[in-house]
Amino acid sequence: MAKLQGFSGRQKAAILLISLGPEVSAQIFKHLRDEEIEQLTLEIANVRKVDTIDKETILTEFHQICVAQEYISQGGITYAREILEKALGEQKAMEVIGRLTANLQVRPFDFARKADAAQILNFIQNENSQTIALVLSYLQADQASQILSSLPQEKQAEVARRVALMDSTSPEVISYVERVLEQKLSATVTQDYTSAGGIESIVQILNGVDRGTERTILDALEIQDPELAEEIKKRMFVFEDIVNLDNRSIQRIIRDIENADLQLALKVASEEVREAIFRNMSKRMAETFKEEMEYMGPVRLRDVEEAQTRIVATIRRLEESGEIIIARGGGDDIIV
Numbered sequence: 001m002a003k004l005q006g007f008s009g010r011q012k013a014a015i016l017l018i019s020l021g022p023e024v025s026a027q028i029f030k031h032l033r034d035e036e037i038e039q040l041t042l043e044i045a046n047v048r049k050v051d052t053i054d055k056e057t058i059l060t061e062f063h064q065i066c067v068a069q070e071y072i073s074q075g076g077i078t079y080a081r082e083i084l085e086k087a088l089g090e091q092k093a094m095e096v097i098g099r100l101t102a103n104l105q106v107r108p109f110d111f112a113r114k115a116d117a118a119q120i121l122n123f124i125q126n127e128n129s130q131t132i133a134l135v136l137s138y139l140q141a142d143q144a145s146q147i148l149s150s151l152p153q154e155k156q157a158e159v160a161r162r163v164a165l166m167d168s169t170s171p172e173v174i175s176y177v178e179r180v181l182e183q184k185l186s187a188t189v190t191q192d193y194t195s196a197g198g199i200e201s202i203v204q205i206l207n208g209v210d211r212g213t214e215r216t217i218l219d220a221l222e223i224q225d226p227e228l229a230e231e232i233k234k235r236m237f238v239f240e241d242i243v244n245l246d247n248r249s250i251q252r253i254i255r256d257i258e259n260a261d262l263q264l265a266l267k268v269a270s271e272e273v274r275e276a277i278f279r280n281m282s283k284r285m286a287e288t289f290k291e292e293m294e295y296m297g298p299v300r301l302r303d304v305e306e307a308q309t310r311i312v313a314t315i316r317r318l319e320e321s322g323e324i325i326i327a328r329g330g331g332d333d334i335i336v
Contacts, residue, residue, distance in 0.1 A: 012058050014043035019055050064088070117146035129155060131177055133162035137201055145208025148217075156213060157220030164202040164228055199228075203235045207316065212305050214238070237315060237326055239265060239308040243276045249324035250280040256314050263293050264307035 007015070017025040120143065124132050132151070136144040136159065148156055206214050221229035242250065254262070254277070266274055266289075278286040318324045 007054070007058075010039060010043050012061070015054060015058050016062055018044060019059055117143045117150075121147050121150050125151065129158045130162055132159050133166060134174070134177055136205065137163055137166055141201075141204035142208050144205040148205055149209045149213045153216050157217045157224065160202050160206065160217045161221055161225060161228065163205065164199050164232060166198060166201075199231055199235065203232060206232070206236060207312075210305065210309055212302070237312060237319075239312055240270065240273055241326075242315075243272050245276075245324070245326065247280050249318075249326075250276060252318060252324055253311070253315055254280060256318065257311050259289075261307040261310050263289060263296060264299060264304050265311055267293060267296065267299050268301070268304050 017028065020028075120135070120139070124135050124147070127135075132147075132155075136147060139147070148159060151159060206217065209217075218229055218233060221232065242253075245253070262277070266277060269277075278289070281289065315324070315326070319326050
């Protein structure tokens with residue numbers, strides 16, 4: 001019965017409301033905020049047909065979460081897990097508890113995800129690298145990027161390495177760190193091992209840091225742990241990777257970025273990168289670019305790196321929207 005691939009939480013909620021019918025859904029809407037009602041209404045309007053298997057799977061998932069919530073209220077998450085394991089098996093019980101805690105937004109460090117990055121930095125900047133890595137693993141990627149960029153250079157690579165290698169952390173450790181860093185907030189912590197960090201986590205963080213910080217961390221990681229550094233780089237896109245894009249993608253990128261940023265970025269780019277850009281411009285545009293770059297004179301490395309960062313951000317946005325395709329390390333097949 002378990003099909004249900006590619007549905008977001010909001011889409012699942014919309015299908016659930018459709019399945020429950022208008023009368024029950026109307027009662028549920030009374031308990032929602034206006035913003036939530038608008039979002040769900042839009043999702044419901046976009047649903048053309050509900051597959052029977054999807055409907056049954058979502059209803060089953062909803063029922064399991066309701067049952068789990070009832071067990072939690074009776075005796076806590078540990079009690080709920082024990083009951084669910086007997087009824088559903090260990091793996092299924094873990095999945096239900098995981099979905100429930102995600103839906104209830106009781107992930108550790110919830111207070112930190114709502115705080116300003118500068119405030120969080122004040123909390124953790126003097127902590128050891130493992131503690132900082134633990135906190136960053138639970139933050140939004142943009143928050144973690146800002147904090148990682150603000151740490152001393154000698155600490156950045158070590159924190160990045162620990163985030164990448166982090167797998168699961170015991171609830172006791174998470175709870176202790178939360179109490180130390182935020183004594184004013186009584187956080188409800190999942191009483192189970194919570195997975196965070198990992199390669200994908202540090203890639204997202206590094207994708208948001210400035211170019212200089214990114215280079216410093218990767219250079220240091222190449223010395224400390226070459227295999228880890230290589231794996232991280234495979235999943236990242238940096239400015240020099242433009243040479244690996246197809247001509248159509250490069251042309252699309254050129255249309256979306258500021259000429260001034262591109263001129264700055266090319267100022268110190270390799271001849272290979274310059275060639276990739278210029279061959280995707282009209283002859284006249286390429287000549288104009290080269291002339292303006294010659295008249296530009298000396299530029300600050302920081303300005304060049306910031307321009308490259310903005311260009312890479314545009315490239316990643318275009319990839320997310322499906323307008324270009326970036327071939328990743330690991331054998332992505334591109335069919336033209």
